[in-house]
Amino acid sequence: xxxxxxxxxxxxxxxxxxxxxxxxxxxxxxxxxxxxxxxxxxxxxxxxxxxxxxxxxxxxxxxxxxxxxxxxxxxxxxxxxxxxxxxxxxxxxxxxxxxxxxxxxxxxxxxxxxxxxxxxxxxxxxxxxxxxxxxxxxxxxxxxxxxxxxxxxxxxxxxxxxxxxxxxxxxxxxxxxxxxxxxxxxxxxxxxxxxxxxxxxxxxxxxxxxxxxxxxxxxxxxxxxxxxxxxxxxxxxxxxxxxxxxxxxxxxxxxxxxxxxxxxxxxxxxxxxxxxxxxxxxxxxxxxxxxxxxxxxxxxxxxxxxxxxxxxxxxxxxxxxxxxxxxxxxxxxxxxxxxxxxxxxxxxxxxxxxxxxxxxxxxxxxxxxxxxxxxxxxxxxxxxxxxxxxxxxxxxxxxxx
Amino acid sequence: xxxxxxxxxxxxxxxxxxxxxxxxxxxxxxxxxxxxxxxxxxxxxxxxxxxxxxxxxxxxxxxxxxxxxxxxxxxxxxxxxxxxxxxxxxxxxxxxxxxxxxxxxxxxxxxxxxxxxxxxxxxxxxxxxxxxxxxxxxxxxxxxxxxxxxxxxxxxxxxxxxxxxxxxxxxxxxxxxxxxxxxxxxxxxxxxxxxxxxxxxxxxxxxxxxxxxxxxxxxxxxxxxxxxxxxxxxxxxxxxxxxxxxxxxxxxxxxxxxxxxxxxxxxxxxxxxxxxxxxxxxxxxxxxxxxxxxxxxxxxxxxxxxxxxxxxxxxxxxxxxxxxxxxxxxxxxxxxxxxxxxxxxxxxxxxxxxxxxxxxxxxxxxxxxxxxxxxxxxxxxxxxxxxxxxxxxxxxxxxxx
Numbered sequence: 001x002x003x004x005x006x007x008x009x010x011x012x013x014x015x016x017x018x019x020x021x022x023x024x025x026x027x028x029x030x031x032x033x034x035x036x037x038x039x040x041x042x043x044x045x046x047x048x049x050x051x052x053x054x055x056x057x058x059x060x061x062x063x064x065x066x067x068x069x070x071x072x073x074x075x076x077x078x079x080x081x082x083x084x085x086x087x088x089x090x091x092x093x094x095x096x097x098x099x100x101x102x103x104x105x106x107x108x109x110x111x112x113x114x115x116x117x118x119x120x121x122x123x124x125x126x127x128x129x130x131x132x133x134x135x136x137x138x139x140x141x142x143x144x145x146x147x148x149x150x151x152x153x154x155x156x157x158x159x160x161x162x163x164x165x166x167x168x169x170x171x172x173x174x175x176x177x178x179x180x181x182x183x184x185x186x187x188x189x190x191x192x193x194x195x196x197x198x199x200x201x202x203x204x205x206x207x208x209x210x211x212x213x214x215x216x217x218x219x220x221x222x223x224x225x226x227x228x229x230x231x232x233x234x235x236x237x238x239x240x241x242x243x244x245x246x247x248x249x250x251x252x253x254x255x256x257x258x259x260x261x262x263x264x265x266x267x268x269x270x271x272x273x274x275x276x277x278x279x280x281x282x283x284x285x286x287x288x289x290x291x292x293x294x295x296x297x298x299x300x301x302x303x304x305x306x307x308x309x310x311x312x313x314x315x316x317x318x319x320x321x322x323x324x325x326x327x328x329x330x331x332x333x334x335x336x337x338x339x340x341x342x343x344x345x346x347x348x349x350x351x352x353x354x355x356x357x358x359x360x361x362x363x364x365x366x367x368x369x370x371x372x373x374x375x376x377x378x379x380x381x382x383x384x385x386x387x388x389x390x391x392x393x394x395x396x397x398x399x400x401x
Numbered sequence: 402x403x404x405x406x407x408x409x410x411x412x413x414x415x416x417x418x419x420x421x422x423x424x425x426x427x428x429x430x431x432x433x434x435x436x437x438x439x440x441x442x443x444x445x446x447x448x449x450x451x452x453x454x455x456x457x458x459x460x461x462x463x464x465x466x467x468x469x470x471x472x473x474x475x476x477x478x479x480x481x482x483x484x485x486x487x488x489x490x491x492x493x494x495x496x497x498x499x500x501x502x503x504x505x506x507x508x509x510x511x512x513x514x515x516x517x518x519x520x521x522x523x524x525x526x527x528x529x530x531x532x533x534x535x536x537x538x539x540x541x542x543x544x545x546x547x548x549x550x551x552x553x554x555x556x557x558x559x560x561x562x563x564x565x566x567x568x569x570x571x572x573x574x575x576x577x578x579x580x581x582x583x584x585x586x587x588x589x590x591x592x593x594x595x596x597x598x599x600x601x602x603x604x605x606x607x608x609x610x611x612x613x614x615x616x617x618x619x620x621x622x623x624x625x626x627x628x629x630x631x632x633x634x635x636x637x638x639x640x641x642x643x644x645x646x647x648x649x650x651x652x653x654x655x656x657x658x659x660x661x662x663x664x665x666x667x668x669x670x671x672x673x674x675x676x677x678x679x680x681x682x683x684x685x686x687x688x689x690x691x692x693x694x695x696x697x698x699x700x701x702x703x704x705x706x707x708x709x710x711x712x713x714x715x716x717x718x719x720x721x722x723x724x725x726x727x728x729x730x731x732x733x734x735x736x737x738x739x740x741x742x743x744x745x746x747x748x749x750x751x752x753x754x755x756x757x758x759x760x761x762x763x764x765x766x767x768x769x770x771x772x773x774x775x776x777x778x779x780x781x782x783x784x785x786x787x788x789x790x791x792x793x794x795x796x797x798x799x800x801x802x
């Protein structure tokens with residue numbers, strides 16, 4: 001990111017040229033809140049890439065969108081936040097298919113000739129219930145009419161994909177060569193009450209092949225969304241999509257595209273962490289000195305998922321012994337006597353033993369950075385997580401019905 | 402267990418012949434509560450076996466006791482509940498060694514000729530602080546004088562190893578052939594505020610070699626304590642010991658010894674679950690129909706550790722979608738469309754889809770049994786766990802200092 005590039009949080013998927021978006025309340029949510037979002041790529045190109053949940057139990061829209069993406073093209077993404085459409089069997093898959101068909105018809109009527117095979121579908125909400133298709137189908141026609149150009153359409157869409165999120169998440173990167181990457185996101189891990197899923201749609205007006213998009217997206221997600229771990233739970237519906245319109249007529253170098261996509265993903269991942277379920281502390285867990293990056297990542301994730309570490313942080317308790325116990329059970333190389341730990345830069349454990357003043361370190365602030373140095377090699381990785389609070393328990397123990 | 406065998410909860414380590422035990426307040430805990438326990442094997446034999454934490458960060462007493470156990474003999478076990486003596490470096494190891502030496506001297510003075518190499522040491526409490534040896538050493542002499550025969554000594558010892566436990570845990574198995582197995586336990590996982598550890602001491606008056614004891618102990622722990630998973634956190638101090646006095650002069654068949662040790666371990670594991678941190682529900686997670694038992698165990702553990710499943714159960718919420726999401730990310734073979742789930746015998750998911758009435762299943766009781774049938778093979782395993790409650794967060798977010 002050079003000095004003349006710019007990353008902003010006030011624009012999203014419609015910041016790049018060639019995209020329209022909308023968000024409406026279609027009546028899928030009983031609350032009447034916005035629940036249907038649309039992002040349309042008006043071209044001239046429509047290359048695309050996607051990354052999906054690793055959960056073996058995949059929602060119908062994930063199965064559908066994975067299949068669509070094999071073609072490397074996407075004309076539009078339709079997203080609903082009123083139900084996950086997961087564990088709904090063949091009927092649920094037919095609902096997804098019907099939604100894509102309906103959108104293809106509506107977009108074609110509106111002047112953008114499209115087939116269902118160029119339309120991705122995303123869903124988020126309670127697992128296990130069929131969607132109210134009597135709301136979804138009319139909603140699809142309505143939202144095509146609501147599509148707006150400019151930034152407001154993107155913001156409406158970012159609102160319409162929210163479940164337990166308290167704020168919409170948007171980011172846009174403006175490259176000095178006059179091409180852009182935009183994005184929106186919702187969720188973090190599995191959200192209460194069981195409103196599954198992280199959904200992210202990224203857009204760019206750069207000229208790029210599906211292969212280039214795929215490469216940029218995988219590199220970015222592996223370092224951002226894949227390293228965000230609120231509660232260790234991987235949803236049935238996680239989806240990250242990247243659509244390219246080519247409307248800027250600029251063909252960036254791969255490394256510039258990589259950097260811009262990474263910057264937007266990193267910003268969105270930070271916003272997801274900050275708005276996670278019941279969060280009172282934003283926590284970074286860094287493992288360095290591991291034998292390689294993979295082991296550093298496994299170690300950082302083990303600490304970030306440890307309930308005892310997370311509750312200690314909720315209590316602003318510099319209980320470093322729990323960090324040692326958590327890293328000690330991770331399936332990685334380590335020598336207990338070489339481990340050092342710091343909290344927000346204050347050494348609490350040096351060479352496997354407590355440091356002077358370790359029990360008095362002040363963790364009352366909202367940002368906590370735990371650094372664990374294994375002193376074995378050069379591997380380093382950081383996981384973003386949160387504390388485990390009463391708020392998390394409260395939100396996630398509420399009735400699903 | 403034949404009809405004339407008997408399992409009781411009112412006796413512990415002194416139920417078998419040939420054992421004495423005691424528990425005292427030595428001043429290691431600032432609260433003045435009992436904090437030092439002793440179990441002595443008066444023989445005639447002193448074969449023993451032990452199972453220890455898999456955590457790579459091992460407390461000094463674990464390192465010590467593992468070394469002692471290579472000899473296959475134990476004359477005594479000294480346990481303190483006022484500090485884990487973990488992450489305390491060479492000084493902490495010397496403290497453990499000095500404790501064993503002191504006990505060997507006191508027992509020899511008392512008439513039981515013993516060396517430090519026949520004494521196991523167990524510790525539990527906050528990780529990272531040195532023990533107050535000015536309390537421990539006089540305590541060791543005092544407790545030898547306090548040793549009582551009969552059942553009360555065992556119960557005193559069971560009290561003295563408690564940290565955040567609310568009740569002592571004891572069990573004894575009386576075989577109709579006139580030999581016995583007794584045991585005591587404390588803790589479950591890592592306990593707040595960071596009072597690490599599950600400690601278990603088992604005794605038997607059967608005649609058995611160290612190899613037979615080791616075999617019985619490993620088989621029993623793999624099916625009981627290893628399948629108790631309150632918060633996924635593995636302590637630095639976990640220790641399970643089995644001491645045999647041979648005082649009954651009965652040599653049981655291996656399968657009978659196995660069964661008796663398993664029965665006592667199973668009873669103690671159940672008591673640990675029932676008294677775990679912040680528990681409001683006792684939860685069994687069974688996976689059946691896996692391709693083998695190992696995969697069933699991995700799957701059951703994944704569900705038992707899932708924060709969203711555990712908070713849903715705290716809320717008495719039959720949110721079966723979270724169970725599907727949790728099992729779906731486990732690294733085991735499964736076909737989503739073949740998975741069925743029941744809560745307390747009520748089908749909530751059949752063939753990967755919701756069952757009629759699933760949202761209305763009543764989970765308001767204190768005992769919840771989740772059964773997940775993968776419909777692939779004969780593998781089956783059960784994990785004991787608890788819900789994730791406000792109480793758990795409260796206890797574990799309290800200051801360590």
